[in-house]
Amino acid sequence: MKFLEYEAKKVFGEYGIPVPKSALIRSPDEVSACLDGFDSAVVLKAQVDVGGRGKAGGIVMAEKSDAVKAAEDLFSREIRGVPVSEVLVEERLAIAHEYYLSITIDRSGKHPVILFAEAGGVDIESAAEERPEAVRKALVSPLLNEVPQFLIRDLIRGAPVEIGGVINRLYHVFCDRDALLAEINPLVITPAGVYAADAKLIIDDNALRRQGISVNRDLTDREREAEKHGFSYVELDGDIGVIGNGAGLTMSTLDLIDYHGGSAANFLDVGGGAGRERVMHAVRLVAGMPSVKVIIVNLLGGITLCDEVAQGIIDAGVPQQVIVRLAGTNEEAGRRILAGRDYLMVASMEEAVRAGVEAVQ
């Protein structure tokens, strides 16, 4: 789950990483009251979860005198389609230099990796592509609680030594908070010292419970409903509903729909060992999206009981046509249950997809 900038900065601050003086406001009326805390110039930053926020107009410089007008303007705007409901008002920093610092997981190295670049800012990705050597990398053994000093020396080299302290504190955030990403871009040098001018923090969804986070905000209502049943569920733009078991098989079904010229409205992965009731919930959830005209159920596995699945499909009683491909235990019984009704039972994934695409054409 992604933290917004102000939430990430709060966490970074708790770990001793210097962050700019700031105030969070939820309407332009709150600006005047918070301005007393700032010296002169401020920055207004829309708290929206979109990439390229600055380039899209989500970050505005203002003097204290025109901050109210700037805030009114920002609250009335949408940043890449996302309305602005929270704005972070920050002191403007006297930036002498911008660095890039992040910690993430290196899949092939299987370790946390620290990335540090002399030149941070909005163009870090293209810089990394053009000059890969500009981004210094260091893998840290996951069995260590601290970043070894030699790694820090090697990472920062000519940069101010106080950045070393920031690296270690950010590493503690990364480990303690079960983060997939902890990023400071830019990490700025000012006459008053080093600051995290921006902050990103993404928490591992598999660790939300032990992190005390009860609601995953990154999900839509229907996705959250799906999560309650242990399903993964994604909505798309087409007209075919897809139910599969296992991420790979479900994705592959989607690809096959694409291959045959159709497009999926949504897809739902029921996970392992789907019984009657789970299947019923899955079919109802997928059918509940208005754009779904036909539903393909593609379930494969040794432990899936096909008669249970067939019963669950009937229990769901949805108006759309349901095309069923079932392979597993009690296949014949499942076929008998669905026979003579308005369901189409097919023998392979190819057939299921072809029938589904034809049905909507």
Add this chain to the structure above:
Amino acid sequence: MIYGGRDPGIIVQGATGKQGVFHIGLMNAYAREVGGQGVVAGVTPGRGGQEVHGVPVYDSMREAMENHDASVSVIFVPAAAACDSVMEAAHAGCDLVVAITEHIPVHDTMKAVEYARLHGASVIGPNSPGLLSPGEVKLGIMPAHLFSPGSVGVVSRSGTLTYEVVDELSRAGIGQSTVVGIGGDPVIGQTFVDVLARFEDDPQTKAVVLIGEVGGNLEEEGVSFTDLPVVAYIAGVSAPPEKRMGHAGAIIEGGEGDARSKIRRLRELGVPVASRPSEIPELIKEML
């Protein structure tokens, strides 16, 4: 079997849970069919002295290893404790640890995989369906009736999609040497590189089917290290772009974790890539 002997003694951790009980039954049914030892012991802390399908259960891996000749552990322990079990198995001297458990926090996985590596144990998974060598041994939850013995190795990040491909191969008369599900999580023990190296050392394996997914670049990495003929299939061509992870993910992976660029790079390495699972048997026949 590409990990050790063809008939290893197997210990199941999480033996008394619903999944553990069910799959000890299926693994031992397979072992009886092929004349192997199957699961020789189970482990669940606090349940020592019980039996599951006639298999003795112990409180710890140490006790189980002292009383039985075993080299492999299969883990069905719930996510919160699964990584502790991986480390316990490695510490007790298992050569191979197969972690079936899904939804393990990735920080736990990184620790457990590194700890196991330092103890000389190979970890398959987590979030893996296990491995099956037709006619020899089944470690995990793969549905054995779809498999047939032969000379094609299969290595995959998926579970059910692997069964789909194995089913296609078996129907086309193409048998398998060993089928390995390495797991779908961002961090896993054995990667494509490791499994392809095992296939290369295996006299039975003549060609390999590699089943990948969007994200990362482990598929390409694996292929570039092997001399075996490989046919690939990558799921997720039509998937919506993955939610971006700041800049770090793009920098680490060169911004190319999506399926189409993965397919392009595999083709550049000379690997035929099937557009759908049903094309795999034809492509593999051309390789044999």
